[in-house]
Amino acid sequence: MRHTSRMPRRGFLKSTAAAVAAPYVVPATVLAAPGRPGANDCARVGLIGSGHRSHDLTRESPPDLRLIAVADCDLRQIATYRTAAKEFPASVVAEDCSQYQDYREMFDKEKLNGVFVATTVHARTLICLDAMRAGLDVYAEKPLTLTIEEGQYLVRAEKKYGSVFQTGTQQRSVAINNFGSDLVRNGAIGKVHTVICPNFIGPEPRPQLPSEPTPSQMNWDLWCHQTDLIPYSAALHPGLGRWGRYRDYDGGGLGWGVTGWGAHAFDQVQRALGTDDTDPEEIWLEGTGPNAPVSMRYPGGTLLKLSLPKGKGPGLGAIFVGEKGKIEINRNRLASNPPELIQGAPPAADKSEYASVAHEHIRNWVDCMRNRQKPVAGAEVGHRAQVICQLVNICRELGRRLRWDPAKEEFLGDDEANALRSRPRRKGYELPEIG
Secondary structure: OOOOOOOOOOOOOOOHHHHHHOOOOOOOOOOOHHHOOOOOOOEEEEEEOOOHHHHHHHHHOOOOEEEEEEEOOEHHHHHHHHHHHOOOOOOOEEEEEEEEOOHHHHHHHOOOOEEEEOOOHHHHHHHHHHHHHOOOEEEEOOOOOOOHHHHHHHHHHHHHHOOOEEEOOHHHHOHHHHHHHHHHHOOOOOOEEEEEEEOOEOOEOOOOOOOOOOOOOEOHHHHHOOOOOOOOOOOOOOOOOOHHHEOOOOOOOOOOEOOOHHHHHHHHHHHHHOOOOOOOOEEEEOOOOOOOOEEEEOOOOOEEEEEEOOOOOOOOOEEEEEOOEEEEEEOOEEEEEOHHHHOOOOOOOOHHHOOOOHHHHHHHHHHHHHHOOOOOOOHHHHHHHHHHHHHHHHHHHHOOOEEEEOOOOEEOOOHHHHHOOOOOOOOOOOOOOOO
């Protein structure tokens, strides 16, 4: 089933006759009561992508969120999810939770307030755009995008449709992380001259993979999405992160990859430096090889250095070095030199209360679905952190120093680098026009 590049806000697959019989999606941006959950109502949410991460999202969801439908191009994953759902909080997963192989059919048939998008990265942006165009609020897992262009589309769509968009970089909702970030931002260590992160690894070229018959439960065309329609291979799917190592589908989505843990670390840097609306303006290599260390310079002179080896230092954060000391921020952890810099920090989050630190992040999204305020990790926040991931990958691919204009979001005097801000997309999966 092909995707159309232009779709009306209501109706993705239905014919005129079906439009009469099927309920339509109520836009979340409408102020009337049916358009968004009321103060005492459950937020009616759909889940797109029912693999490993979706299980965590469900466990971490607050009790005033009701998951009423699941969509996945692989019905086997839905079956696994439904089995696991028996152990999830009964207040979250509806007993009559519906299932769909195509998320667009779910948009047509279910009265949703919002959706979790926990798909593969190469499919994520277009699905988020479709959801916002259908009037839905969105919680999108990270890595948020495959290209810089995709992030630009998300930022425009969030503004145009008034969607409550939350990027799943959950450290934004961890009290101890925010305390450390505020210390850095407010000058506790003076002017920050250097930020040190791990040297995250990039994606690999996709090799020739063994092909197999496509499982009957699988819509392989929909899984391949914007990428080439290659023969089905279990080496790509199913399985946790198998596809994430390859450039076609991600920018280094492994645990120590640029868009894997790197997306969290760079978002932590952005939060602490107060640079949510900008990015580094220069990037260069500090060595040779496909995963050479990289350095970047922000407007104002702060250096961001990817130099820590794997297993050393804050894998999900950074070390901030200023005139008056150092602060190290990692997920749910904080340290400083001198030690008194972090005096008064809140305790680490109690993980016994929920599966991971994402609980408060989803809580923030649901609250904003009601009050229509901006969540802590909106589309631009997610996009700007993801741009850093892309700058690293593009610099390594071209093997030379690059200058980046954060305001225009383009490389200066470098047509070859600018061409890498986007990728050709397979017919039927083009990005829609967003004014």
